[in-house]
Amino acid sequence: MDPNRLLVRPIPMDHHVYRRADLLAHGYRDRQIRDALDAGVLHRVRSGWYADRSADPEVVAAVRRGGALGCVSALSKHQVWVAPGYPDLHVRAGKYSRSMADGFCSGFGGPLPVTKAVDDVPLALMYAARCMTREHWIAAADSVMNSRRISADELRFRMGHIPSPVADWMRACDARSQSGTESIVRTRLRNRGFHVVVQPRIESIGGYADLRIGRLLIECDSRLHHTSPENYRKDRRRDRKRLAGRWMTMRLTYDDVLFGWDEALADICTVTDAGRHRIRKVRPK
DSSP: OOTTHHHHSOOSOGGGEEEHHHHHHTTOOHHHHHHHHHHTSEEEEETTEEEETTOOHHHHHHHHTTEEEOHHHHHHHTTOOOOSOOOSOOEEEOTTOSOOOTTEEOOSSSOOOOOSSBOOHHHHHHHHTTTSOHHHHHHHHHHHHHHHTOOHHHHHHHHOSOOHHHHHHHHTOOTTOOSHHHHHHHHHHHHTTOOOEESOEETTTTEEOSEEETTEEEEEOOTTOOOOHHHHHHHHHHHHHHHHTTOEEEEEOHHHHHHOHHHHHHHHHHHHHTTTTOOOOOOOO
């Protein structure tokens, strides 16, 4: 049997890292696995686990340590929005890992067995509640719900039993959020007592804004926001139409939100403290 057949008949596992049990379940035999190891098509990561030539190095490192890629690192692999500030490799220890020493992320219950190289999103999100700040976790949960088009109730169901601190955080989540920066701004402003409307429809432009406080519209750029000439023209036209419709617009960049929030908040408060954001009825002429 040609060992390279493992490359042309792959099995649906995480990032090209496989358990022996899964290889066998998908029709491979021990002899085929040994041939693939001898040919360099596979290499042994640890007892009972193998990786092929395309394996993700971070996933391999997590499995080699005796666990699964989990928590914040798993969320990133699943294309969930994750705030900056979590550079370390996050590894969840398995139920039968030899050591629960420092270096593994901790959950709220007992350790679970490792059956996949990368934890799925609900499990990773549960563990991330111990590693991320509240506002960053809320932003990640918003990203999960928005990108996968699921409700908070469905996400809670997929996460299984969740402790009261995580349940409290879940109540602050909003699936309508379009970016991590929008989630963070919403969370911070509500924590300060502002009444924040999410994704309000603005009739004068026939579209939506990110956030609204009174008649102050707040637009939050993501890190990947690129202003092409066409988008630049559209944004300016929208701002002009909003102003004509008695709305004010404040645009916040990714850096404003993540690294310059004090200044951004001061500017917002300059508007709200003076009452300029209040919606007043226009008197008939």
